[in-house]
Amino acid sequence: MSARDEIFAGLRRSLHVTGEEAPRRAAVADRLARAPSGVIPARGKGGVATFKDEAARASATLTQVASPAEIPGEIARYLREHNLPATLRIGADPRLASLPWAETALELGHGPSDGHDLNAASVAFAAIAETGTLALASGADNPTTLNFLPDNHIVVLFNADVVGDMESVFSRLRATYGKSQAPRTLNFITGPSRSADIEQTLLFGAHGPRRLHIVLVG
Amino acid sequence: MSVALTTPRFKDNVHEALHDARLQRAMNTAGNFVPRRAAAIERLPEFEALRDSARDIKNHTLAHLDLYLEAYEQRVTQAGGKVHYARDSEEARAIFLDLCKARGAKRVTKGKSMISEEIGLNHALEAAGIEAIETDLGEYIIQLRNEGPSHIIAPAIHVTRDDIEADFRKAHLHLPRDRDLSQPETLLSEAREILRQKFLSADIGVTGANFLIAETGASVIVTNEGNGDLTQILPKVHVVIASLEKITPTLDDVAQLLRVLARSATGQDMSVYTTLSTGPRRAGDPDGPEEYHVILLDNGRSSMLAGEFSDMLRCIRCGACMNHCPVYQAVGGHAYGWVYPGPMGAVLTPSLIGVKDGGQLPNASTFCGRCESVCPMKIPLPKMMRHWREREFERHLEPTPVRYGLGLWAFFATRPALYRFATNVATRAMALIGGGRGRFAWAPLAGGWTRYRDLPAPQGGTFQARWRAKSGAVN
């Protein structure tokens, strides 16, 4: 008997089932199809204002700009303010590609990171007000390596993409990619990388970005 | 590191831990989790309702585990991944080693995984000549020290900053000897630099999973450092090693469980990184692994599903039980002698290594119940420890003096008249001997007590005798 068969047989022996019982199969199929929501905290109803508060609690910084055209300028300002070089790696997201980068002194790199970039920018798929969390989806538009390898991660977030809770992100995900067809990687990011493994001292920039800056558009 | 089993020597371990000044100093700084958790929960009025929701989700999942497992496997396969099944630790190690050998892997980076500790993966890799690098800072530190984790989410909680500096100086010999490592920040940057090179040059990345989602076939990891993500996106091969009970039906169910996980663990609303990975990189993806494997470990869990320890399979490994446990806080995690410490370990360890070797752990509890009161999954930990004691009692595994003492006590307790007579005589005698000072510094059969504290003396005579004398025995 293969390990697989033996494990399934063991599970069914413990549960006193054969695996063929129609009501059990129906219960499982139903839950997978409907994905019922559970308890959703009211906090997420606070929308963008709550998102800003919660992101700040998680030690992310945030600047709001009125229109996409202001994004390059804001990123350049942020890097200057932190004495960082005017370099920036981005993916192929058309919402970034079409921006007036030439109006800044920023030197752009494109595509995934090889671990030697100081700064990168991505566009968020969505954001969660309840916890100040950004959701980023993998792909050529926004390579996953940009979220982790650079020291400074700048995330562009469009106002309309702020939702109340994680469940709403999943609804959007199903609507965008189709049921059960999520992108390879979905990153929920709440603040910059940190560790408390040395005597419980909170330190930023453990392996991922030391800084997380959000540019909220709109 | 895989951990040498010292659970049967628990009492000796306790003695050593209590006399280890460095450990006691480290444990004194380990108390921050409790107020942080309390503050996070204070801020979320729905927390209690979420605990119920989380418990119900897991109970439903466990009752249908075979079917959700089928659905999960199907989704992983559709996404281009492969699911491997391992009945026990040996099988899991063999599957992983085969994957390494077939790809000529020389270097494996590892995200934090308790299952990898459970199966002793690092030793197996070492023996096969493959370099295994723990990338969670705490795990990296204890790997340098050749130790196992002492806490399931803060593996190096027993180590002081001074220890870490000494470990880094010993291990990182290529760096200048006069470098400044006096601050936690400098220690962290050194580890970051060294591990960054390892991440970029690893052949295989192995992570655990907090959840495996049946709806999509995704594995979920939750970290604060980002090490798990660098482990799983940079190498050509990503291998997930997880136990069966990590299966969770839907994305929405995971959202419920995540709300109680980080709050219970570190007092964060969310950990910094929660990542869902589904299969290998897709056409057009500029990064991500080319292969995606999941090794699903049983190791006795399918049997646990029947019977009185099945509630334990709800555990999401947050560590709240140990953070709130007076025993754990006194002795730290290594005293438990194997992979899983604290109350969850006291219940799980006998299931995994047998009650003969693990039986001391469920006995070493005051039943204070604080673990159950903070468990996000409402696992009745004291009740299950009591179940282990019942099994030991039935099998006569209790040491003779304990059985004898208890038997003698039960003999009197089930005979009220004899009890009244004997206790009245005995308490009068004891009061006569110890009443002057009001306490004993030593008493027969109570050495375990009087070695560490005085035994207050009885006032003399029993309440029942005095009451009857006073009231003329009317009732």
Place this chain on the structure above:
Amino acid sequence: MSQGSPPGAGLRVGLFVTCLVDLMRPSVGFAAVKLLEDAGCKVVVPAQTCCGQPAYNSGDRADAKAIARQTMRAFAGCDYIVAPSGSCGGMLAKHYPELFADEPDASREAVAFAAKCREIVSFLTDTLGVERVKARYEGVATYHDSCSGLRELGIRAQPRKLLESVDGLRLVELEDSDVCCGFGGTFAVKYGELSGAIVAKKTDRIAATGADTLLAGDLGCLMNMAGKLSREGRQIRVRHVIEVLAGMTDDPPIGEGAAK
């Protein structure tokens, strides 16, 4: 409670004195009787031994059941069964039903019995609505929340509320008052060293309050803490909370001799 008749009038209350109080500190039993009688209850003390918790917690289910059956029989005919202990009270009120979960008839009986069982402070406040006591105690006291009372029976505010009404007493909070003192019944003997280390943390906290008196609702925990305090040479009086609430503090504190 402004009406003429006291809140417990007409109630027949069985005092489950607990074996530790029975053997070690009868004065706690008399304090319980006084508080119950002051509230108007008719107190009865059926012949009894122990609640069975030592057997239950040691895995000896058979003896635990035998003792539980005997206890339930002994207290038949009482409106309430009241114990000066959260631990024994929890055993009667929460664990008896669990103990007989596999026997339908006995289970029904245990559930009905459990519904009548109370810890004394919670009985006085939650069941009878007592809001103050007539007592005087000169001192600064701190209060330890014994585990079973706190977590199984929800006793936390009640003793503090009644203590506030004691003349002369000032209550100061104990840091980590909800953390176990390390007693744990047979644990204290079986794992004496571990238990000793846990209670040492507790006595440090107690000393840090500056209180001259330590109160709690369970004699086992009190004996543990008193034994450690006296071993450490700390001059802190240790009493069961109901001795103070009943104004019956003539007997020496726990662990102190009559000579003092």
